[in-house]
Each structure stands twice: as structure tokens, then as C-alpha cells.
Amino acid sequence: MARAATTTDAFNAVAEPRRRQILDVLSAGERPVNDLVRLLRLRQPLVSKHLRVLREVGLVDVRDRGRQRMYSLNGHPLKPIHDWVKTYERSWSRRFDRLDVVLEELKETKEDNRGNDE
Numbered sequence: 001m002a003r004a005a006t007t008t009d010a011f012n013a014v015a016e017p018r019r020r021q022i023l024d025v026l027s028a029g030e031r032p033v034n035d036l037v038r039l040l041r042l043r044q045p046l047v048s049k050h051l052r053v054l055r056e057v058g059l060v061d062v063r064d065r066g067r068q069r070m071y072s073l074n075g076h077p078l079k080p081i082h083d084w085v086k087t088y089e090r091s092w093s094r095r096f097d098r099l100d101v102v103l104e105e106l107k108e109t110k111e112d113n114r115g116n117d118e
Contacts, residue, residue, distance in 0.1 A: 010077040013057045018042065019050045023059065026073040033069060 014020050018040070025031060025039055033051065037044045051071060054060040058077045063070050 008057070010057050010059055010081055013053050013059060014078075014081065016050070016053075018046070019054055022047070022050055022054060023073060026060065026071060030070050030072040032065075033071065036071070 014023065021040055022036060025036060031039075033044065033047060036042075036047050036051075040047065051060060051062075055062060059074055061072050061074050063072075
């Protein structure tokens with residue numbers, strides 16, 4: 001089956017690590033492109049390309065401020081990703097809870113063995 005185009009939804013857009021980095025930076029607040037270039041240590045054309053994709057799926061908003069274009073995060077399109085990951089969160093939580101029990105048992109066993117050595 002062919003993979004969907006990058007610009008069809010947030011899932012495909014955030015599959016690219018550099019786009020996730022851009023979203024991470026924008027999560028702290030609005031930034032001009034030059035700040036993103038400097039902070040991410042990427043070339044401006046590459047940052048602009050990724051911003052275009054993020055803008056097309058609605059993850060990034062842009063506004064003009066004088067001669068600068070200001071980019072900001074729009075988290076609403078991330079909700080389907082959040083909802084999908086949330087289904088796995090229950091499984092992870094159960095596994096971590098079981099791991100906590102095992103670690104506590106190991107700790108008690110270690111303490112018991114230490115007490116027997118004395």
C-alpha cells in the first residue's frame with residue numbers, strides 16, 4: 001500500500017524528525033524563521049520547506065510582523081495523535097505498575113539477603 005502524502009495529515013507531517021524539532025521549539029512560543037534556523041542549526045531553505053508542510057496540515061500558523069513572518073504552534077491537529085497514543089498509555093501504565101511490583105520484590109529480596117549475611 002502506498003504511503004499517504006506528507007501534507008495529508010498531522011501523522012505524516014510529524015513523522016519527519018526535523019518537523020518535530022520545529023514543533024518543539026514553537027511549543028515555547030512564536031518565532032521568526034531566522035530564530036528557527038539558528039536554534040536548529042539548519043539551512044533556511046530546509047526550515048522553510050518543513051514550515052510549509054507543517055502549515056499545510058494546520059500545525060503551524062503564520063502571521064506577518066513587519067518584514068518578518070512569525071510562526072506559532074497550532075496544537076489542535078495534534079489531537080488525533082494524542083488520542084491514538086492514549087490507547088497505548090493504558091498498556092504502558094499497567095506494565096510500569098507490574099515493573100514497580102517486581103522492583104519492590106527485588107529490593108526486599110536484596111534487603112533480606114543482606115540481613116542474612118550479617
